[in-house]
Amino acid sequence: MAKRGEGVGKGTSKERAPGRVRGAIRPAAPGGPTPGAASAPAASSVEEAADLLGKVFRPSKRSVGEKVAVKLWQNSFIRAVGILGIGYVIYALIGLLGFSAWWVLAITVVLAVREGAKGWKWGWDAFVKTILGTILGLSIAENFGAPGMVSTLIVVFGIAMAVYAWNPDSAKKLIGAIWVLFGPVVLVIVAVSMLPLVPTFVVATALAVGLGVWAVSTFVIWGHYGWLAFVPYVAAYVVLTFFLYPSIFAPDTRVYEVFEGQAERWSAVGEGVTSGWEAVTMGVEREYHYAIGDYERGVEEASQKPLGVFLEDIGTTSKFIYRDDVVDVFATLRAESFRLAEDELLNVNVRCYVQGDEDVPTEIRPAGSKEFTLAEYELRDLDCLIDAEKLGLGINTVVLEATFDFVTSAYLKSYFMEQERIRSFMRQGLNPLAEFDIADQDPVAVHTRGPIGIGIGVGRQPVPLVEGETPPGPTLGITFENLWRGKINEFKKLKIILPPGMGLQSLESRKGIECGKNQLGESECVFSEETGNRETLKDLTEGRLDDRIIHLRGFTQVEDRGELMQAAPLAVRSFKVEAKYEYKIEKKIEVTVREPRAEEE
Amino acid sequence: MRRAILLLLVMGSCQYVPDVLPEPGPREVPDVFTGTSALEARFAEGSLKEIFMCQQADVFVEVRNRGAARIDGEYVFIVEDQVMRPVDGQARTGRLSLEEKSQFNPQGGFSQVKLSVENVGLPAQLSSYASPVIFQACYPYATFASVPVCIDPDVQGVNPAKACRAQPVSLSGGQGAPVAVTRVEPRMSVSGDVMTPLFAVYLQNRGSGRVVSAESWAEACKPGNDDGLKDQLPRVSVKATLQENELECRPNPVRLRVGEEARIICEPKENELEFGPQAGTFSTLLSVELGYGYVNAAMFPVTIARLPHQETCEG
Numbered sequence: 001m002a003k004r005g006e007g008v009g010k011g012t013s014k015e016r017a018p019g020r021v022r023g024a025i026r027p028a029a030p031g032g033p034t035p036g037a038a039s040a041p042a043a044s045s046v047e048e049a050a051d052l053l054g055k056v057f058r059p060s061k062r063s064v065g066e067k068v069a070v071k072l073w074q075n076s077f078i079r080a081v082g083i084l085g086i087g088y089v090i091y092a093l094i095g096l097l098g099f100s101a102w103w104v105l106a107i108t109v110v111l112a113v114r115e116g117a118k119g120w121k122w123g124w125d126a127f128v129k130t131i132l133g134t135i136l137g138l139s140i141a142e143n144f145g146a147p148g149m150v151s152t153l154i155v156v157f158g159i160a161m162a163v164y165a166w167n168p169d170s171a172k173k174l175i176g177a178i179w180v181l182f183g184p185v186v187l188v189i190v191a192v193s194m195l196p197l198v199p200t201f202v203v204a205t206a207l208a209v210g211l212g213v214w215a216v217s218t219f220v221i222w223g224h225y226g227w228l229a230f231v232p233y234v235a236a237y238v239v240l241t242f243f244l245y246p247s248i249f250a251p252d253t254r255v256y257e258v259f260e261g262q263a264e265r266w267s268a269v270g271e272g273v274t275s276g277w278e279a280v281t282m283g284v285e286r287e288y289h290y291a292i293g294d295y296e297r298g299v300e301e302a303s304q305k306p307l308g309v310f311l312e313d314i315g316t317t318s319k320f321i322y323r324d325d326v327v328d329v330f331a332t333l334r335a336e337s338f339r340l341a342e343d344e345l346l347n348v349n350v351r352c353y354v355q356g357d358e359d360v361p362t363e364i365r366p367a368g369s370k371e372f373t374l375a376e377y378e379l380r381d382l383d384c385l386i387d388a389e390k391l392g393l394g395i396n397t398v399v400l401e402a403t404f405d406f407v408t409s410a411y412l413k414s415y416f417m418e419q420e421r422i423r424s425f426m427r428q429g430l431n432p433l434a435e436f437d438i439a440d441q442d443p444v445a446v447h448t449r450g451p452i453g454i455g456i457g458v459g460r461q462p463v464p465l466v467e468g469e470t471p472p473g474p475t476l477g478i479t480f481e482n483l484w485r486g487k488i489n490e491f492k493k494l495k496i497i498l499p500p501g502m503g504l505q506s507l508e509s510r511k512g513i514e515c516g517k518n519q520l521g522e523s524e525c526v527f528s529e530e531t532g533n534r535e536t537l538k539d540l541t542e543g544r545l546d547d548r549i550i551h552l553r554g555f556t557q558v559e560d561r562g563e564l565m566q567a568a569p570l571a572v573r574s575f576k577v578e579a580k581y582e583y584k585i586e587k588k589i590e591v592t593v594r595e596p597r598a599e600e601e
Numbered sequence: 602m603r604r605a606i607l608l609l610l611v612m613g614s615c616q617y618v619p620d621v622l623p624e625p626g627p628r629e630v631p632d633v634f635t636g637t638s639a640l641e642a643r644f645a646e647g648s649l650k651e652i653f654m655c656q657q658a659d660v661f662v663e664v665r666n667r668g669a670a671r672i673d674g675e676y677v678f679i680v681e682d683q684v685m686r687p688v689d690g691q692a693r694t695g696r697l698s699l700e701e702k703s704q705f706n707p708q709g710g711f712s713q714v715k716l717s718v719e720n721v722g723l724p725a726q727l728s729s730y731a732s733p734v735i736f737q738a739c740y741p742y743a744t745f746a747s748v749p750v751c752i753d754p755d756v757q758g759v760n761p762a763k764a765c766r767a768q769p770v771s772l773s774g775g776q777g778a779p780v781a782v783t784r785v786e787p788r789m790s791v792s793g794d795v796m797t798p799l800f801a802v803y804l805q806n807r808g809s810g811r812v813v814s815a816e817s818w819a820e821a822c823k824p825g826n827d828d829g830l831k832d833q834l835p836r837v838s839v840k841a842t843l844q845e846n847e848l849e850c851r852p853n854p855v856r857l858r859v860g861e862e863a864r865i866i867c868e869p870k871e872n873e874l875e876f877g878p879q880a881g882t883f884s885t886l887l888s889v890e891l892g893y894g895y896v897n898a899a900m901f902p903v904t905i906a907r908l909p910h911q912e913t914c915e916g
Binding site: 421522562572 | 677679680681682683684693694721722724725726727728730732733735737811821822823824825834835858859896898899900
């Protein structure tokens with residue numbers, strides 16, 4: 001084990017070099033005893049040049065102050081802390097990320113000039129190691145304006161490197177302790193910084209794995225004492241956040257800004273984790289419903305345009321608002337929809353409120369508008385104005401909400417064939433649909449884009465028709481799936497269209513459904529306030545609107561076989577579903593309210 | 602005088618022209634009894650694959666008889682009525698009549714069938730929709746095979762210099778029909794001094810379509826009842842003739858399984874075609890006639906696209 005004060009770094013010699021002065025910079029022993037010189041490049045010509053420079057510029061006499069400074073500087077620990085601390089202070093003062101790395105380079109040059117090649121080696125090693133940590137944080141954080149991450153990285157890394165320079169064994173223990181105590185913070189910092197670069201679910205998964213590794217390694221490093229890491233860590237976090245926060249992290253200080261940036265990233269992490277988790281739960285829920293037969297597949301139509309109403313580009317005119325100002329939250333309302341009938345234009349209701357305090361008065365502009373009527377492919381800019389005096393100091397969350405009616409359609413192409421014909425094919429080992437040169441033998445419902453997806457299923461195809469006057473038709477399954485992160489307020493109209501010659505016997509065990517014939521001879525069963533099926537629609541959806549997946553099952557029957565088959569051995573027909581519903585989307589943004597400038601002065 | 606000399610010159614030159622116009626040699630008669638196709642149906646290049654909502658489209662199907670038997674059958678167009686309908690009540694079914702391949706018409710009979718369809722609208726908010734147009738042809742067909750077989754009463758091989766030997770005959774390339782006789786195995790059944798030939802005939806569907814029974818070919822192109830549909834199994838009736846004597850074949854009709862050869866045994870009726878040792882070994886033709894129904898289908902996808910301003914096709 002290298003003794004205290006001896007050179008550290010990889011390949012450290014365990015033998016004391018001759019003529020060693022405690023605290024002095026040691027001559028380079030085989031294996032690189034110079035502090036932090038483990039990876040120092042073999043640059044003998046450079047060393048010689050530095051040595052020569054040192055001889056030229058090394059003063060013969062030093063002042064007392066100089067001597068003290070040199071003595072202090074000769075202590076590797078002080079040197080390490082000093083270099084990085086000075087760099088960080090400069091960064092904190094003038095906000096230049098990465099300056100600390102250049103500062104280390106400057107110090108390295110000075111050391112080389114004054115102390116010769118040994119100083120150069122140490123400085124070079126420190127520079128390289130510092131760069132490795134700093135540049136990573138620099139390149140990631142600087143792009144996305146989160147100063148808290150880099151500062152945390154620099155501080156943690158600097159401390160670890162300084163102690164390592166002082167005593168590698170202690171450093172290892174310290175690094176282990178830092179990992180145990182601050183591992184989650186470091187992991188979250190890295191994860192947050194990667195959020196804009198990689199998909200949220202990847203970050204969420206990596207973070208979960210990282211935290212798991214941290215939890216396990218805690219007990220590997222500290223054994224049974226691993227539990228001690230959790231308690232002080234959580235306690236310190238709670239104390240800092242809930243008790244010391246008001247006094248230490250007062251607004252308008254750099255520290256506050258650093259942690260505010262960190263808080264934003266935490267919030268982004270939270271949203272990212274939530275999104276990732278939602279995606280996972282959506283997938284699991286979908287598979288579960290599919291396994292128990294309560295889910296009909298549907299794929300989104302490959303349309304070039306996304307359809308729906310969107311609240312986009314939400315922002316505030318200023319992130320920090322003073323109490324005598326007005327909060328202006330703006331956004332763009334965009335409608336993407338194919339042309340609708342004249343009486344079915346898109347009416348969008350916009351609402352703006354403060355989360356947790358909906359009584360705060362707000363004003364939507366254009367003046368007096370809370371309802372916008374949009375045609376296909378239209379954009380509207382809107383603003384939400386709030387008197388900042390009505391808000392509390394600190395972070396306030398403003399919610400912009402849009403409620404609109406939308407129509408989503410779906411269709412399922414189906415093939416009908418007499419049951420005996422199907423059996424004849426099967427007996428011969430032939431695929432009934434392949435014999436008609438049909439490639440798509442397992443059609444999946446296609447639904448238009450929008451907040452809701454619709455899946456339709458009629459069982460195995462081709463649908464067999466049995467003999468009889470009004471034989472039973474296929475069991476019709478309809479699945480509504482909430483694809484966006486908004487909420488279905490209500491279903492206003494549900495239209496189930498069956499092929500000509502078919503009828504709907506019951507839907508979710510409710511019989512007596514009124515259906516008519518449209519111009520194409522299709523059976524059209526409409527469930528809405530205007531039809532006799534209004535109660536059925538209410539019954540079907542009551543209490544289920546918060547479910548992400550709503551499944552309906554209906555029984556059909558063949559009323560006119562000739563009309564269905566149209567004198568052909570195979571009939572190509574489609575089942576259609578059209579749903580009109582009210583959907584609500586919302587976007588949130590945080591606004592920080594501060595004391596007015598006059599009070600500060 | 603000059604005219605007389607000119608005339609003499611012309612008459613004389615004609616005698617020395619024989620090499621300029623070669624004498625016509627024996628004309629090569631195309632063998633029409635080859636191949637394994639019957640009806641060939643394909644959608645013509647001019648058929649519209651993409652149409653706009655509410656637009657009409659013409660779909661053309663080129664049909665050609667590539668086989669050696671005449672086609673007198675029916676066709677049916679299957680379309681998705683909820684999306685596309687025949688224009689002006691145009692019939693979706695029709696008769697199909699095509700001449701067989703012959704030495705005078707080695708390409709076989711050709712025709713073009715047209716169906717005009719019109720899009721009647723798309724579901725709300727849907728930007729495009731793909732719908733198939735299916736053409737199916739159903740017709741009775743026949744295969745004529747003449748197989749050279751050896752009748753060899755000398756089962757003990759007394760005569761070393763026989764005209765032929767009773768060996769299996771493999772037939773490749775088809776007989777100008779989708780159901781082909783693939784091989785014939787002659788066997789000599791000896792009873793005392795009398796020998797009766799019998800033949801194992803192998804059949805297989807080598808075409809791209811589907812075999813149905815000759816009696817129910819029409820039901821393949823239209824909806825039917827359960828009894829009629831049960832008869833849709835691929836049964837081929839066989840008639841074999843040897844020296845103008847019709848043979849008894851069993852099973853008849855024979856059922857063809859997908860991808861497999863079917864075997865039938867054909868033998869003379871009682872007391873017919875009995876050969877004694879004095880008959881000698883000789884080669885003759887075994888005529889096999891197969892009767893069945895055949896079904897061909899082809900699908901053509903049509904995509905209907907909605908323009909942004911389009912709502913419905915009404916009005």
